[in-house]
Amino acid sequence: MIIEAKNFSHDYNGDLALKNINLSIKKGEFISIIGESGSGKTTLLSILSTLLKEKSGELFFENKKYREIKNIDKFRKDNIGFIFQFHYLINYLTNAENIKIANEKASDKEISELFNLLDIRELLNKFPNEISGGQRQRVAIARALINKPKVLFADEPTGNLDSKNSLNVFKLFQELSKEGITVIVATHDKSLAQLSNRIIEVKDGQIQ
Numbered sequence: 001m002i003i004e005a006k007n008f009s010h011d012y013n014g015d016l017a018l019k020n021i022n023l024s025i026k027k028g029e030f031i032s033i034i035g036e037s038g039s040g041k042t043t044l045l046s047i048l049s050t051l052l053k054e055k056s057g058e059l060f061f062e063n064k065k066y067r068e069i070k071n072i073d074k075f076r077k078d079n080i081g082f083i084f085q086f087h088y089l090i091n092y093l094t095n096a097e098n099i100k101i102a103n104e105k106a107s108d109k110e111i112s113e114l115f116n117l118l119d120i121r122e123l124l125n126k127f128p129n130e131i132s133g134g135q136r137q138r139v140a141i142a143r144a145l146i147n148k149p150k151v152l153f154a155d156e157p158t159g160n161l162d163s164k165n166s167l168n169v170f171k172l173f174q175e176l177s178k179e180g181i182t183v184i185v186a187t188h189d190k191s192l193a194q195l196s197n198r199i200i201e202v203k204d205g206q207i208q
């Protein structure tokens with residue numbers, strides 16, 4: 001297992017947001033987390049990805065307790081990629097430069113190979129505000145992949161995209177998981193979720 005969660009819960013100022021979550025995630029799995037607004041998807045993703053600390057219970061990343069990770073920034077940089085609904089690209093840097101700031105050691109060759117893989121090679125030297133929303137999200141995915149993460153977390157990555165681009169992003173996730181990257185996506189879209197290996201439904205802070 002790459003991630004194991006044992007009976008963890010989380011509250012915000014006493015209001016329970018997640019209750020007794022047990023979860024085992026295999027390396028290379030592509031998982032969709034679905035549920036209504038406010039059900040706890042973002043909280044679940046944030047805790048699994050170490051952005052938020054659980055209030056009780058225990059989580060393990062490759063059998064190591066989250067609580068025992070000493071340098072959390074290094075841990076994230078070495079293991080985890082993030083994609084959000086908004087791309088957070090910097091408009092006054094080219095797309096290639098946006099990737100460089102995520103990994104200053106990345107060579108031009110590595111960056112162009114990654115853009116080839118994502119089928120956006122013609123976008124390398126363009127600026128984020130010169131390309132479409134779907135293309136921007138692909139550049140954001142490139143930025144998340146440049147550090148070769150073991151797990152890619154995406155929170156509503158297709159929330160701003162039309163159906164064609166949304167489908168393309170999910171197909172890309174399928175390809176990444178086939179290459180051994182674990183992909184965990186929160187989405188409102190039940191039909192896109194069908195493209196993953198496993199759907200986890202969250203309701204009122206509990207896994208159904």
Ligand SMILES: Nc1ncnc2c1ncn2[C@@H]1O[C@H](COP(=O)(O)OP(=O)(O)OP(=O)(O)O)[C@@H](O)[C@H]1O
Binds near residue numbers: 012016038039043
């Ligand atoms: N920072 C916060 N402070 C207080 N309460 C919060 C905070 N973040 C989330 N909550 C509450 O925790 C619960 C779960 O929220 P969460 O954002 O995880 O749900 P979600 O399923 O991702 O919702 P959405 O689909 O609308 O993004 C909700 O009741 C929400 O109001």
